[in-house]
Amino acid sequence: MDTACDRIIDKRDDRRVYSPGISGEKRIMDFFADHNNSCKKPLRVDVKKESTANDGESSRGFTELDTGLNLLTANAESDKSVVVDETSPNIKEKISTNKLAVLQAEMDRMSTENQRLKSALNQMNNNYYALQMHVAALMEHRQQIRKTTTVEEKQMIDVTEKRVVARQFMDLGQAAIVERDDPSQSLSEERTQDCSGSPQTNVSVMNDLQKNSGDEIAAFDPTKCDRRDEQRFGRGKSPDVAEQTREAAMRRVRVSVRARSEAAMISDGCQWRKYGQKMAKGNPCPRAYYRCTMAVGCPVRKQVQRCAEDQTILTTTYEGNHNHPLPPAAMTMASTTSAAATMFLSGSMPSSDGLLNSRTLLSCPPNMATISASAPFPTITLDLTNSPNPSQFHRPQGQFHIPFPNIPQNFSSGPQILSQALYNQSKFSGVQSSQDIMSAITTDPNFTAALVAAITSFMGNVQ
DNA sequence: CGAATTTGACCTGCGC
DNA sequence: GCGCAGGTCAAATTCG
Secondary structure, rough: OOHOOOOOOEEHHHHHOOOOOOOOOOOOOOOOOOOOOOOOOOOOOOEEEEEOHHHHHHHHHOOOEEEOOOOOOOOOOOOEEEEEOOOHHHHHHHHHHHHHHHHOOOOOOOHHHHHHHHHHHHHHHHHHHHHHHHHHHHHHHHHHHHHOOOOHHHHHHHHHHHHHHHHHHHHHOOHHHHHHHHOOOOOHHHHHHHHHHHOOOOHHHHHHHHHHHOOOOOOOOHHHHHHHHHHHHHHOOOOHHHHHHHHHHHOEEEEEEEEEOOOOOOEEEEEEOEEEEEOOOOOOOEEEEEEEOOOOOOOOOOEEEEEOOOOOOEEEEOOOOOOOOHHHHHHHHHHHHHHHHHHHHHHOOOOOOOOHHHHHHOOOOEOOOOOOOOOOOOOOEOOOOOOOOOOOOOOOOOEEEEEEEOOOOOOOOOOOHHHHHHHHHHOOOOOOOOOHHHHHHOOHHHHHHHHHHHHHHHHHHOO
């Protein structure tokens, strides 16, 4: 591990400039460490004991810096190690220049350190938000379970929960592990629910299980689901089991980002490979299919399609979670989509009436996120187009909108602005009226602070 | 020549 | 059962 001292490198001629560290300890100023270079005049930083007639001064240990570059420090009063001959302007200038160089080096060092700390802080923030979202989702889930009034219902949800987990493991071909954990439950029962119908979230699976508890179970064809999952995640691959488990929980939720862009794709920091293109019904623009290629077996896919009504609007739909570390540039979009998906899952826990809470939420003004629970795949749409006339675009009923501040046109990157907003929004997923939501959001200091930080970050990214 | 893209074929789910 | 639409695969093609 390098020390703060080692990091301070004057790139010009690779001359190391050592300066006092944060702790205040004294360092050596060695401007020309490369003494072998005969072309350079060795810069000596000799500390000479001043032997003047003034013994009093000498006894105080005053010294003179001989750098060999005619560099002089500027402030003799603050630098007690230098004897300033008031009558010699040359020496005074030397000292002044030398001091300037020291300060310059110190500034450079501080600047570098500042950048490094900023970078570390950003990384920590991202990690913090991601963790917050996971914790919030888990807490919400637990609270929903605790709200259950009867023991029977609790038991039913416990069983349901196990089945959901079991289903995830089954999806991963880990049936044996689950059977060992909960051998009393038939895993095929859960799989039948999902395989027989349209794609659905685990939440809706839970709802169905609750509604259909005790129902007759249709014949289960394991080859169907296995085949489909195999097709979805690639054949012959064996990605990390834990990552796949997490993916199984989130994969059915999609996050769609609408943004104005002339480019074929909005830049989200990830590397994508196109694997297909289709003409979708009702849109003259083809839909392109991409998969993440930053890591082998990464399950994240996205669809890119231009809006039929306004072809300057690009709709990018993300599905799945990355199973690999992301570069800072990609963290923004990844955390946004993750936040949105988490928001949906945490906000869509089974309510007392058995419906998804998101279905009961009402409409709000434009420049917003939209949740559509009625789509084949639950989709959260983040509308960043700031359309002057949003009514011209189709907006399905029964959606919940999150208002965002004005976002510049031609948005191409920087959805971090949404990440924290979505997280905060997830806290209010149980609120039943849009007015309540609006009030809750606007009075939440954390939300405001996060929004300000996000806007600042975002504005810095806009070219 | 390897990587990326294109494109037709294939699979699956759903509605009729 | 059939047709349609969405999604994916993989061979062919293009690109750097």
